[in-house]
Amino acid sequence: MAKPKVGIYGFTGCAGCQLEILNLEDILLDIVGAIDIVNFRMAKSQNDDVTQLDVAVIEGSIVTKEQEEEIKKIRDKTKIMIAVGDCACFGGVQKLTQFQNLEEAKKLVYGDVQMKHAIASPLHSRAIDEVVKVDAKLPCCPMVKEEFVEALKCLLAGKKIDIKPHAVCEECRKNGNVCFFEKGHVCMGTVTLAGCGSLCPSNGYPCEGCRGPVEEANIPEQVQRMRENGLSDEDINRKFRKFTSGAKEFANALEIAKNAQATNAPQEAKK
Amino acid sequence: MSENPNQLEVHHITRVEGHGRIIIDVKDRKLEKVELNIIEGSRLFESWLRGRRLDEVPHLVSRICAICSAGHTAAALKAIEDASGIHASETAVKLRDLATMGEFIQSHTLHMYCLALPDFLGFESVIAMAGKLPNEVKLALKMKKLGNDIAQVATGRAVNQISMNVKGFSRVPTKEELQGLLAKLKEMRPFAEKSCDIFAGLNYPNFQRKTEYIALHTPKEYALYDGKIKSSEGWKAPVSEWEQKATEQVVAYSNAKQGVRNGHGYLAGPLARMNLNQKQLLDAAKAKLDAGPIKFPSYNTFHSNYARAIELLHCFDKCIAIIEDLIATGAEKGKVDYKEYALLAKKFSANKGYGAVEVPRGTLYHSYAIDENGIVTYANVLTPTAQNLRNIEEDMVAYLPQLMDKTREEICHAAEMTVRAYDPCISCATHFLEVEFKD
Amino acid sequence: MNAPANPYMPQMAKITKIREQTSDTKAFEFQFVDPKVKETFTYEPGQFVELSVFGIGEAPFGISSTPTRKGFIELGIRNVGNLTNFIHQMKVGDTVGIRGPYGKGFPVETLKGKDVLIVAGGTGMFPTRSLINYIMDKRKDFGHVKILCGFRSPQELLFKDEFDTWKNAPNTEFLLSVDKGDETWKGNTGVITTLFPKTTVSPESYAVIVGPPVMYRFVVKELLARNIQKHRIYVSLERKMQCGIGKCSHCVIGYKYTCIHGPVFNYWDALDLQEAI
């Protein structure tokens, strides 16, 4: 069997996901043995932009016109495209400009200088699947390198990439952590997709939702719990709109909670 | 390569972090102009950081750059604590210091062995190099992993720190974890020493250009975590003045926050630190330096690689010292319960604060202003890569004319190598900076 | 395999025959590698096995061969997911792991001497074929046998090469329908319940129903209308049986384990399971 041809590309982001690939020191040489890396600018000088790819691994979000064209070109020659990390999966922290006036934001940072590679107005930073079709997403900031290796093995073995639609609480409980809600704080783990190994709660910090919403996240209940813990609407929005504000459930959490309340209210009245 | 016969273009600078492009104009074998274009998309951190609560800032800004995320976190924490009047415990500072040291080890090893050494030994990449020098590559990967392990034990994750927070740590390493690191550091240390020899013996291009060198400095130690701003031109300034010192000429150049002083570029990073602070190196690193063939101050940019090797050894010994100290005095005191930095409803006096640390590529500056609710009203970050951009161009302008009789490929390669000597972190530089030289 | 030391460990088996059924369905014949297992492996019609492909996973499959024919087992497998897709790419001679048999099969002892009505829809044909051929091989032991089969289209018929044998068997009636026919189709068209007016069902019959979840309610209605008592109706339910041995709980319906209390349930018991049908 010929080794699958793989391209690893970075768009706008912190390069942390690509770095996490290089941080797989123990098995890096095995990976290089199992796949044929034809493009990895961060690590290699000779990069091939022509060869058809079996797998393209995409880090970073699409911000400029040039990037939009480039990702389309990559898509055209790729069988399976995987978005890794929050920038590629959700637009990243830079997506937070969506809650601002983009022109004012740009002016604030650059002054009056017109930038060639600035965020293309009127669009904000975009997740890869806002531009081209994506076959699998491995969210997290940065991506979980173990999950990346598992995904790679699935692709090599011809298996579907299997990410369980469970909340971070699953892993947090298995790790035997004390729940932040039990301690009187708010944690996003209840509505966030598991897969990180509950890394933040295990390190004493509440989940920040960086893996994005879990399937059918119970946003109204989460908002209710946050309010009971004394959070203002601004605080609640700050919790939801952080690394994955590109996810609609998180961007519009307050609205979703309000709508749910409105649907339940007539029923309550009937009782 | 571009269509224009007189224009050499390196489309994508490889083996750096982020996206850059070099354009070299040549006429009649004479260098007309060199441009370094940054084509990485901007992220406007300083815009949307406004409105965030101060305890969120360290985690958010760690995402500016993965390679120096611990440095960003540390600089932001210092600036925020300066603004809010919160004080971190002595143990917390030691742990932060340890985390950034781990980052130095991982970043320097990555650059030295995976990005730079293939240039000097004529390999396309570290992957290609691994075939010929398997032992060195394996040891280098092991040393890089050790750097990551240190950062991970200290902060929960090697990339984008978790437990390193305002006032202290939400989790501190156990004694067993620290002892584990200590054993690994001692095991790897001979390779760190050997790395000094390897990088002392490389055939560096003979290129001398004196520029201004700027780094943090303190007489107490080789300044990495703390110090005042010091320049090779003889001036010193407290960190709180960084916004005036580092961006003086911005308007004249019409480039936002590019590192320009008095009309010329300046150099930040290992070479600047070595030129300014070599006296403060720990004994073993100093001894290596004394016994080696290359002396500092050096005005050869390529000697940055050797400076990294010496710093690497210094960081090993510094880590060992910090860990031994933490084992003896206990890391527990660095721990702060979450409720102490979940600063809900806490009142502050509106203020502005400044923080700076040395990161692998040079001095990193952060400053923030907060209001009485602890909400950020102003944010400003200056990364070393941004500071170096002007100087990189000036280096190329000075260096490339010597090579005009070479092939285009060789010229391009030399230009790329020059850029790489700075180990630029382009995404790091682009969160606030857009460099526009020419269409 | 009587109570092996470790019920999770599969026995290795080789694919010995593959019969294409439809565009997405194949019948695979397996023989155990260990001669002792091959010889002693036995089961009841209606039971299932857990089939493994190491590295890909494990899933339950109803046995479609009959225990009256020894030395091999046959499983009908539709390509619907990861594992089945993988099995569909396998060839004769390839090895898989099999453990079982598990669950309660059809009540063949109860059915003996009785008239039997078998209603099979779609892939419900897999386990019922086991029962049909079991009855065929012991034809004298059973009364009148009526087989009603329904498929979505003429292209989706399963085990059609055996239809004639069943049709021609003594004291046996075989009726077939497809939901939607085509120009070549000459038989009955319509959902499976449209076959009921074309035959008579004695109230003394015992009925066995296997098919997609939606089918049960409609078929049961027809049977009750023909005065067949609830306890004489048997259904085979399909759930996500993962361990097969009553532990992992993925197959629990209401409060019963499909894998050990079923998959064949008496309709009276199934009614009590609330969410079953």
Added chain:
Amino acid sequence: MILAKISKGNIPEFLKRLMASYEVVAPVEKEGKFAFSPVSDPAKVRLDYDTTILPPKQFLYPPEEKLMEFKRDGSAGKETIDTTKRVLFGLHPCDIWGIQILDWVFDGKFPDPYYRARKDNTLIVGLNCTSPRNEYCFCQSMGTYTVDKGYDIMLMEEGDNYMVHIKTDAGNQVIRKSSDLFTEVSAEDTNILSKDLVDKKMKAKFKRKLDTRNISELLDFTYGSPVWKEFGDRCLSCGACSYVCPDCYCFNVKDKLDLSLQNGERARTWDCCLYIDFARCAGGHNFRKDKATRLKMRFFHKEKSFVDDYGRPACVGCGRCIKACPAKIDLTEIFAKLRGV
């Protein structure tokens, strides 16, 4: 010898001696709460704990457990069984009950060799309760406040001493090995003990209650109750209640390969019936799509299925699920509402 006495001061030494031949798992402090954890320092053991975050089941049935290793060359898999010698030290009666209920599930017609091997190699040292350990306990309602079997040794607090009930030969052997730490029990001791057993039981005051009468029937009658939707809407499907439950045991099985794709292992991990994919099949059909149905399923399984099959609910009244639920769903409240009280 079925009774002995040990002074509280001798417990650390006893633990130390146990550590010589066993992995000793005992309650230790964790962020102001308690957790069962392998211990190397007897001073860290906290027998004054209220309840632990996770029940002791993780040492008999770990969150993730390798079942076998395999090669993909057609050869048979190789089972991997853990036979670590272990002591579970200081278990309250409810947790001992919890283990007994797990025994029923993992033994049965198809005994689970992984659980069995761990259990057979585990010595259980109980610690009795004399009053509710915290506001969440309702073990009196579940009849699990005391326990008469399922342990090797039971420690019963009596002033500065523990009276020790030695239940099994295995328990007897470890005590005989450290006989210098134990003293004979006097007639007076047994007198106090027998009185106290009854007396303290009577004195216990439990605020939290669950009426278990006809609980199986109750669930049949309330299958269509709006109570399920009310609580289902609140459920976050996070799985906390299952993972902290001494008697939840659902699992999922997964194959993993190494990078060569030639070798791998099959492992099982804890799973939870509240997850959206729990009853979702390969073809995509989901037998329990909405949260209310899944929540109801959990209680049907624990409080009906178990009553019908084993004669009692799979609940020991430890209260962990109530304490752990981020949405504050309380099963005693659900059952009270189902009964209309």
